[in-house]
Structure formats: structure tokens, C-alpha cells
Amino acid sequence: MAIFEKTSQTKAIVDDTEKLICVVENAQNINKHTEYVLRVQRGPCKENKWNVPRRYRDFAALHSSLQPANIALPLPPKKLIGNMQPSFIAERQIALQNYINEVLKHQILALSLQVRSFLDPNNYSLNITEQALQTMSIALRGHGRYELKCPLSDVGWRIRKHYFLVTDAESRTNCLLSWQNYGPDKYLSEKEMQTAFKSLLNISHPYIDQILAIHNLETGAYVVRRIHENGSLRDMLYGTDYDKNYLSKYGNPKVRKPLTDGQISHYGYQMLQALKFLHDKGLPHGHIHPGNIAIENQRVLLMDIENIIIGVPCLYRPQLLELRRTATAEAVDVYCFGHTLYEMAFARPLHDHYCDIYPDGISNELESVLRLCLSSTSCKHGGPSLLHLLAHPFFSRAPLNGLTSMHDDERAHLKFPLPIKDELKAAVAQMESRLKSDQKLVRSTKREVRIQEILSSEEELRKQKRRAKKRESVWKSTSSLAETVRSQSASTASSPTPPSIPGEPTGNGACTPASGAAAGITPPAGAARESSGRAALLDAICSFDKSRLARVNSR
Structure with a gap:
């Protein structure tokens, strides 16, 4: 007995006015019922926190014990059918979080033994x-x-x-x-x-x-x-x-x-x-x-x-x-x-x-x-x-x-x-x-x-910028691909221009290199190169085979 008395004396005295912060962290199905895991923190120190598993009936019992205060509290209603569906459990988890937030908002409730024993059963006993x-x-x-x-x-x-x-x-x-x-x-x-x-x-x-x-x-x-x-x-x-x-x-x-x-x-x-x-x-x-x-x-x-x-x-x-x-x-x-x-x-x-x-x-x-x-x-x-x-x-x-x-x-x-x-x-x-x-x-x-909020906002801004850049690059690549497809479609739709016959005048009255030479006109070197390039282009157009093109969906 003396050992237990010594342990109780050395135990740290809890400040009953310290604020409790509660987050309904997740839900898990155990033995055909749902348990909600509450992460509770006492005071501003982040290290002073623990987890408490609670069922819906525990929330209902807490709600009943707080009724003498005559304060309206948004406890979600009970559901008998379909209460194990994941969508329903997710909705109820949000509703229970709103409920516990409303309870802790009222100081008279937050300092009561009912709420303290619900969130911190190790330090607050009902006896x-x-x-x-x-x-x-x-x-x-x-x-x-x-x-x-x-x-x-x-x-x-x-x-x-x-x-x-x-x-x-x-x-x-x-x-x-x-x-x-x-x-x-x-x-x-x-x-x-x-x-x-x-x-x-x-x-x-x-x-x-x-x-x-x-x-x-x-x-x-x-x-x-x-x-x-x-x-x-x-x-x-x-x-x-x-x-x-x-x-x-x-x-x-x-x-x-x-x-x-x-x-x-x-x-x-x-x-x-x-x-x-x-x-x-x-x-x-x-x-x-x-x-x-x-x-x-x-x-x-x-x-x-x-x-x-x-x-x-x-x-x-x-x-x-x-x-x-x-x-x-x-x-x-x-x-x-x-x-x-x-x-x-x-x-x-x-x-x-x-x-x-x-x-x-x-x-x-x-x-x-x-x-x-x-x-x-x-x-x-x-x-x-x-x-x-x-x-x-x-x-x-x-x-x-x-x-x-x-x-x-x-x-x-x-x-x-x-x-x-x-x-x-x-x-x-x-x-x-x-x-x-x-x-x-x-x-x-x-x-x-505040610093964390600023950092998170800056990180979110950087993420948005990265997303915008990604969308812009995708748009550019899509636009260039569409432009290529349109140019290829236009080239396949037009028929090649037949080459002009040497010695015959063209439609605009110009002379071919052979007629110019026959007339005693010697073209300059640049004009000769241009004429040869044009002739090569005309030969390539004439030898173009449309059947070799890959099939492309123009849409």
C-alpha cells in the first residue's frame, strides 16, 4: 500500500483549467461497430497529447450528461440501418467533430468533469x-x-x-x-x-x-x-x-x-x-x-x-x-x-x-x-x-x-x-x-x-504556379501538334503543281533557263542556283507518293 501512496504523491498535479483540443482523427470498424479515434491535446504544448477511442454511444452518453446545462449542442442522430457504410461513417466523423468543437467552445462545459473524463480518462475519474x-x-x-x-x-x-x-x-x-x-x-x-x-x-x-x-x-x-x-x-x-x-x-x-x-x-x-x-x-x-x-x-x-x-x-x-x-x-x-x-x-x-x-x-x-x-x-x-x-x-x-x-x-x-x-x-x-x-x-x-500558415500558403502558391506551368506546356505541345496536323492535312488536300516544259513560256511570260540561253541571255550565278533548287523542288513534288503517309486523325 505504501508503494501506491508514494506513486500518487509524486504524480504531477494537473491544471484543471488548461484547454483541451480534440480532433476526431479517423474511424475504424472493430467487432461490427465503429470506433472513432480522438486525438486530444492539453494546453499549448504539442507533446502533451494522447489518443482516446470512443463509440457513438459514448458521445450520446456525454450529450445526455450535459443536458442540465440547457445549451443546444449539434449531436448527429442515431442511425440503425446503413451505419457501417464508409460514406456514412465519413459524414458522421465530420458531424462528431463539429459537436465536440461546440462543446469545448463553452467554458462551463469544457471545465466540467463529464467532458474532462470523456477526453482525458487517465486524469479524471468519475468516482x-x-x-x-x-x-x-x-x-x-x-x-x-x-x-x-x-x-x-x-x-x-x-x-x-x-x-x-x-x-x-x-x-x-x-x-x-x-x-x-x-x-x-x-x-x-x-x-x-x-x-x-x-x-x-x-x-x-x-x-x-x-x-x-x-x-x-x-x-x-x-x-x-x-x-x-x-x-x-x-x-x-x-x-x-x-x-x-x-x-x-x-x-x-x-x-x-x-x-x-x-x-x-x-x-x-x-x-x-x-x-x-x-x-x-x-x-x-x-x-x-x-x-x-x-x-x-x-x-x-x-x-x-x-x-x-x-x-x-x-x-x-x-x-x-x-x-x-x-x-x-x-x-x-x-x-x-x-x-x-x-x-x-x-x-x-x-x-x-x-x-x-x-x-x-x-x-x-x-x-x-x-x-x-x-x-x-x-x-x-x-x-x-x-x-x-x-x-x-x-x-x-x-x-x-x-x-x-x-x-x-x-x-x-x-x-x-x-x-x-x-x-x-x-x-x-x-x-x-x-x-x-x-x-x-x-x-x-x-x-x-502563423508561420506554418504563411509557409503553407506559400507552398500552395508554388504548387499553383507549377500546375499553371504544366498546363501551359501541355497547351503549347497540344497547339503545335494541332498545327502540324493541320499543315499535313492541307498538303495532302492540295494537288502538286506540274513542272513547266523546257523551252515553253510559263503562264506569266517568264522564260525558262533553256530559252534564256537560246536567246543569248546568260543568267547570273545566284539565279542559276535558284533555278536548280526550284527544279529539284518540282521534281520532288512530282515524285510525291501520298500512299506513304501515315494515317492521322485530324480531330
Whole structure:
């Protein structure tokens, strides 16, 4: 058993936000059924790819599991007769490629466990939830304070984050427990992480949610918080409950409730205050989105501040990889804050990595803030700072309403030991370095693709030139052959001219050489040669035998 545990520890941690690229490469008939071979690539690295064989019924099962999202997907229909014909298999292969392209186009589907296990069965097992339940059952037995009631399956977007309903044995109240496996950006040791979690237990800030319990285990950490009955900010935007299935809640919601400019200014200012506090303490958030923000009594409560320590990737990491300058921890928080404001304003997420065009009716000040965070120009230069955003007119008027000012009994507090501060700083620097290297890899991959497209276009142009030259040479040879045939046909159609009899005048009154000599006229040497050549030509014409000619088709 110890051998298997060691193997699992040394296994590389997979980044669950990396894009998967799938190509239906070919189809093969095996045991009277057709298997389609999928070539899957994770991320921009071309070496990180593998093949997965799938039948049509596997695609149908995937399609059925994605139905709660209420997103129209073009799965080709089933066919019972003639489904083994090569022409039909070729058509279905194209249709399945269109289907998988449409699935991966939606981020909410591309990040789901159903799609990941379909394309990458080695790294994503469907019994992940059962493993998490077993881990929490064992861990809570030793804790003693919290009793496990039931799992809340598929509540959040993270594949390796699981939610459970627990009961506090002291107060007999229900709480929410979340279990999260470590991510690829985990750089603290087990002892350092335990010390950092103790500091998070004592955090006090009016705009940061309180942590009731937090513990790190060998493969992950679990956090206990109180339940927010209204759900997260995203639940409020789409009018749903916190304990429903993630795909059904956010896939294609029927209800959309965007916030007013006043609400956005009010809540946005509170978010910036909490982010500024965390950065001053050396703990950036890095994961701001409407799903980890709660609203209670007109007050923002940031959650999941422990994610930066656990090392899990950000929801907007696929968009961050498309940027060049947005790589520092503060720039990432500002960029995620901009995405959050966009979803608050329009009740729909921004899927592109920048936005330069906004719908009509948006206020100038809100558009100015969104452009500072999300415009292509701002993203090229790293975006504004948190202080710059706090000084923006859209947020500077928020403290005037009296709800955003801190009271004397709400003093902000978070203190890390000095060694942990240094380790956190080093961990954040390593996280930024990994982000920069991945951004560079994406840019180099795009550059290679562009170069390949240019080379392929030039090669195609050369091929076209070679084809044109070949057609021209064939045309020339065909034309010369036709000209030869026409000349031969014309010569065979005309009868030879009989030679003139010596001593007799020709039809035009000219004299033959013999008559000229008889008349005492001596022709010059050139004229004699010309006369002899003409006589030889006339003799050849007279001796011409048409039967010796080869038969030629004049067509």
C-alpha cells in the first residue's frame, strides 16, 4: 500500500483549467461497430497529447450528461440501418467533430468533469466525489466538532472541490464544508501551510467572510464556513439556489438580474477595500469572481481567500494566458475584478480575454472602469492599480452612503509570522513566474501557427504556379501538334503543281533557263542556283507518293 501512496504523491498535479483540443482523427470498424479515434491535446504544448477511442454511444452518453446545462449542442442522430457504410461513417466523423468543437467552445462545459473524463480518462475519474466523501468521513472522525450530514454534489465549477453539509456539534447549526485538492501552484510545505491557516482563522475584516475551521491534509485542505442562504453573488444574478447543480444554474439561465450602477459602485468599492487589505498583508486573492462573493445586509463578504495558499488555478486563467503584461498578483486581481464587474452589470460572463465594445445604455463612468480593467489597451500595459481604482469617481462616491464605512468595532486584522510572510512572498513570485512562462508558451505557439500558415500558403502558391506551368506546356505541345496536323492535312488536300516544259513560256511570260540561253541571255550565278533548287523542288513534288503517309486523325 505504501508503494501506491508514494506513486500518487509524486504524480504531477494537473491544471484543471488548461484547454483541451480534440480532433476526431479517423474511424475504424472493430467487432461490427465503429470506433472513432480522438486525438486530444492539453494546453499549448504539442507533446502533451494522447489518443482516446470512443463509440457513438459514448458521445450520446456525454450529450445526455450535459443536458442540465440547457445549451443546444449539434449531436448527429442515431442511425440503425446503413451505419457501417464508409460514406456514412465519413459524414458522421465530420458531424462528431463539429459537436465536440461546440462543446469545448463553452467554458462551463469544457471545465466540467463529464467532458474532462470523456477526453482525458487517465486524469479524471468519475468516482472523484466518492473518494472525497471517504476522505472527509475519515478526517471528521478525528476532528470531533463537525458531523458529516450529506454531500452537495456538483455545486461548484471546480472538479476537485467538493461541498458537504455538516453540523456543528456545539451550536447544533448546519455549516458548509468544502474539500479541495492541492493545485499546481502549491509551494508551501505542510508545516508552513498549517501556520498560515492558523493566521487565517483569526482574520477579521468587515468585507471578508469568517472561517470557522480550516485544516490541511496530505492531499488537500478543507474549510468550514457558515451557510449563506441567499447563495453567492452569481446565484443572485441568475435567481437560483446555492445547492443546485452547477450546470443547471449557470449553463443557460432563464433568469438574469443585472445590478444597478449604484449597487455595482457600492459592492465594487467594498471588494476593492478587501483586496487592498489582503495585498497589504502579503496575501493576494487571485480568484475573484461572482461565485465566491456573498452579499448579506448590503455588505460584501469575500470567500475562498485560502485558494492562493492551496495553489489552485484561477477561473479566468484561460483568459489570462492570452495576455502579455497581466502577470503580477495585483494585475491578476484587477483583471478578475473587471470580469466580476462585467457580470454584475450584464448578468452574463465575459468569455473573451478583453472587451472594447459595450452595449448601449451603460453609464460613462462604469464603462470607464470596465475599460481600465478589460480593454485591449489596458491589458497590454498591465492594467491599473487597486489604489487607482479606489480613486476613480465611480467608486469615490460610494463611502458617502454610510454603508461602506467601517465602525470602530470592525477593525481589520490579519497577522502572519515573519517567516511565513517571506514564504508567502516567495510562493506568490513562483505563481507569477509560472503564469508568465505559460503566457510566453501560448504566444510562441501562436507564432508557430502563423508561420506554418504563411509557409503553407506559400507552398500552395508554388504548387499553383507549377500546375499553371504544366498546363501551359501541355497547351503549347497540344497547339503545335494541332498545327502540324493541320499543315499535313492541307498538303495532302492540295494537288502538286506540274513542272513547266523546257523551252515553253510559263503562264506569266517568264522564260525558262533553256530559252534564256537560246536567246543569248546568260543568267547570273545566284539565279542559276535558284533555278536548280526550284527544279529539284518540282521534281520532288512530282515524285510525291501520298500512299506513304501515315494515317492521322485530324480531330
